[in-house]
Amino acid sequence: MELNNGFRIRTREGKKEIFDPVRCRFVALTEEEMVRQAYIKYLIEELHIPKIAISVEKKITYNTLTKRYDIVVAKPDGTILLVVECKASSIALNENTLSQIAVYNVELQAKYLVLFNGKQQLVFQNTPHHCMLIPELPTYNEMLL
Numbered sequence: 644m645e646l647n648n649g650f651r652i653r654t655r656e657g658k659k660e661i662f663d664p665v666r667c668r669f670v671a672l673t674e675e676e677m678v679r680q681a682y683i684k685y686l687i688e689e690l691h692i693p694k695i696a697i698s699v700e701k702k703i704t705y706n707t708l709t710k711r712y713d714i715v716v717a718k719p720d721g722t723i724l725l726v727v728e729c730k731a732s733s734i735a736l737n738e739n740t741l742s743q744i745a746v747y748n749v750e751l752q753a754k755y756l757v758l759f760n761g762k763q764q765l766v767f768q769n770t771p772h773h774c775m776l777i778p779e780l781p782t783y784n785e786m787l788l
Contacts, residue, residue: 650680665699674731678761679713682729692716692783696724703750712747716783724786725755732761741765755780 651662652672660669661680664687670676683699686692698715714727728744730736736758744756748769756767757780767774780786 649684650677663699665694665697674733675729678731678759679729681761682714682727682757682759686714686716686727690780690782690786696783703747705746705750710747712751715751715753716786718787723751723753725757725780726751726753727757727759730758730760734760736760736763736765755786 651669653660653662653669655669659672661672661676662668663670663680663683665683679699683697686697687694696717696719698717700711700713701715702709702711704710712726713729714725715723716725716727718724726744726747728740728747730740734740740758744758748756752769754769756769756774758765764779766777766780768777
């Protein structure tokens with residue numbers, strides 16, 4: 644097993660895997676998974692979000708469609724605070740990726756939405772009347788206010 648920028652990476656049956664500290668298991672190391680793990684690390688180490696508040700790759704239903712979000716952060720009461728959609732660095736953040744996270748948020752009703760591809764981050768704050776682009780996410784305690 645190797646440590647790569649603080650990530651636990653191993654090769655199993657010829658395939659690379661990375662340890663997910665939220666799911667507490669190794670998962671296939673794809674380009675998108677590396678972006679997701681980097682963002683999880685940022686949430687925990689920089690924004691001080693407790694691991695217990697983070698959920699990764701869970702299914703939700705929108706109308707009759709089953710979707711799977713990348714990262715969700717919950718408030719202590721269990722309501723959704725933040726939804727993060729991760730893309731491989733080769734995927735541009737555009738109207739298509741924005742509409743994808745907007746569909747998730749119809750069900751989740753998060754206060755903050757993030758699109759991240761490892762190179763670019765778009766952060767939105769939901770208010771009762773509109774969704775506005777903001778420069779960066781506040782810390783977990785600031786988000787809870």
